[in-house]
Amino acid sequence: MNHEIIIALLAAAAILAAPASGKESAEDNYTAYCTQCHGIHGDGKGINARDMSVQPRDHTDATAMSARSDADIFKAIKEGGVPINKSVLMPPWGDVLTDEEIHDLVRYLRKLCQCDHGN
Amino acid sequence: MIRIKRAFAIALLSLSASASWAADGEAMLSSQCASCHNLTGPAPATLQALRERKGPDLFYAGNKYKAQWMVQWLQKPQRIRPAGMFYVNHVKDGAEGDAIDDGGLTAHPALAAAAAQAVTDALMQRKARDDLIRAGAYTPGTLSKSMGEMLFDKFRGCLACHEIEPGYGGLSGPEVYTAAARLQEDYIVSYLRDPQAWDPKIFMPNRHLSDSDLQKFVHYFRALGQEVKP
CATH class of the missing domain: 1.10.760.10 (Cytochrome c-like domain)
Structure with missing residues (x-):
């Protein structure tokens, strides 16, 4: 068997062995996991907000969102609200999203609020 | 001896009736349930697949549900998830924020008692x-x-x-x-x-x-x- 065939077979095997789930887009992840509480417009008015003792963050609120660093937002998504002294109602998503997907979500949130940390 | 034979025959009949019920249930699962429920696995591996899922996966139903509840529920199905299987498919703008779009939520068909039992028997065999x-x-x-x-x-x-x-x-x-x-x-x-x-x-x-x-x-x-x- 020549080397080209072996390489082609190895490449095919690698594709077949790869997990079916690839990286999802930030928008799709936001829709699937975040909008249940933060709302389809990111305004904190999701279908779950009605009976929550602490209302979900309005991601379009530039004042509130610019007060948080990217690192804090990353931590809140990955580990939940408690590690950054926020509500237990914000759960940890680290078992669902990869670090790369969470970084993408942080960038997506910055687009929603049209703000950066500190301004 | 005749009495024993008769008892044996009755036992055989009831065994075959139960097996036949399970077989009927399996046929019903394939013909009536498979369009909305995943009967073979695996679970969705992408958000797209999650979005397309219409009803709960049933390939591990025998490890998940209580048979007694299933028989009753299939005869008188009531919504368990207020916003449907995946809320993303059933949300709209409301007066004070997001609201559930009831129009997109469909009712589960109700089964007659015998069919509910047969389907439940078949589901309980699924133990992935x-x-x-x-x-x-x-x-x-x-x-x-x-x-x-x-x-x-x-x-x-x-x-x-x-x-x-x-x-x-x-x-x-x-x-x-x-x-x-x-x-x-x-x-x-x-x-x-x-x-x-x-x-x-x-x-x-x-x-x-x-x-x-x-x-x-x-x-x-x-x-x-x-x-x-x-």
């Missing part, structure tokens, strides 16, 4: 993911409703997505006041320990509950079930 179930994982015990609510809401934040009584709680997840009636206790323990092991893309986060919390959650669901009858 045995590897995730540990028989006896749940040890029966009690927890007061107030302590349970404290744990469920204040300490773990689960009320955000689940109703603990009709009309109170979050709407994206299934109601939990009927959970103990619907679900096998050992399954609840396994699912709460690692929801993604069962359903990799599910929008329920892993709360990393302790072994003690896992037991208490099931105690709480059982307490809720005694108070709120489905």
Whole structure:
């Protein structure tokens, strides 16, 4: 068997062995996991907000969102609200999203609020 | 001797009737249920697949549901997830924020008693993911409703997505006041320990509950079930 065939077979095997789930887009992840509480417009008015003792963050609120660093937002998504002294109602998503997907979500949130940390 | 033969014949008949029911149930599953339910696995591996899922996966139904509840529910189906299988497909703008779009939610067909029994028998044969179930994982015990609510809401934040009584709680997840009636206790323990092991893309986060919390959650669901009858 020549080397080209072996390489082609190895490449095919690698594709077949790869997990079916690839990286999802930030928008799709936001829709699937975040909008249940933060709302389809990111305004904190999701279908779950009605009976929550602490209302979900309005991601379009530039004042509130610019007060948080990217690192804090990353931590809140990955580990939940408690590690950054926020509500237990914000759960940890680290078992669902990869670090790369969470970084993408942080960038997506910055687009929603049209703000950066500190301004 | 004749009496023994007759008894044997009756036993054989009832055995074959039960086998035939299961076979009927299997046929019904294939012809009537498969268009909305995944009967063979695996669970959705992408958000697109999650979005296309119309009803709960049933390929591990025998490890998940209580047969007694299933027989009753199939005859008189009632919505368990207020916002449908995946809330993303059933949300619209409302007066004070997002609202459930009831128009897109369809009712589950009701079955006659014999059909419900046959389908349940067939479903109980489906025991995929045995590897995730540990028989006896749940040890029966009690927890007061107030302590349970404290744990469920204040300490773990689960009320955000689940109703603990009709009309109170979050709407994206299934109601939990009927959970103990619907679900096998050992399954609840396994699912709460690692929801993604069962359903990799599910929008329920892993709360990393302790072994003690896992037991208490099931105690709480059982307490809720005694108070709120489905």
